[in-house]
Amino acid sequence: MVDVINKRAIDFKKNRAKDGAAIKPWELHPKQIASRLKKPNKIAVPYAFYEAGFLFITWYTPWNECAEFAEMYNAEMEKRGIPPVMWIASIERCRQAICMPIVCFDSTKEEDFEKVQDLNRVTTEYALKKGWFNYRPDPYIHAPLTYSQAGMYWKYLRMIKKMFDPAGIMHPGRLALP
DSSP states (O other): OHHHHHHHHHHHHHHTOSOGGGOOOOOOOHHHHHHHTSOHHHHHHHHHHTTEEEEEOOEEEEGGGHHHHHHHHHHHHHHTTOOOOEEEEEETTTTEEEEEEEEEEETTOHHHHHHHHHHHHHHHHHHHHHTOEESSOOTTTHHHHHHHTOHHHHHHHHHHHHHHOTTOOSSTTGGGOO
């Protein structure tokens, strides 16, 4: 089956793609290959023992820019020794994309938290310059960087939150709101 898929990919790249040179094979990180060779219970259980942290960071991008997003984000994860894992789905009839890097780190190590925060800061700065939007901005990195560029949005978001939740009991801290 792999040979059939590879032949179709080569045919598409040579004969039908607008820019065949832009089509690159996806190379799995060694940790991804190793995890696929284990039974699922032997993958998930060790993460629970070692208090691993999982962070699913969801970004909206135009569909035609999701490959650029994935390349940028994967490169930044690899710089920090984080296995590059990405989930992408099309929405709005392939006009938009949901791009979700899945960051796995050891929550018992402070240096891993620092790597994740640095990853978030660098990628958020890049993403905002491109006009990409974070779905659920965390209150430490995404929200301050996003809202600093969208003052009027931030103002109305706070007003609506106060109108619907004057006591501040619904989702405290979410979207960097009290």
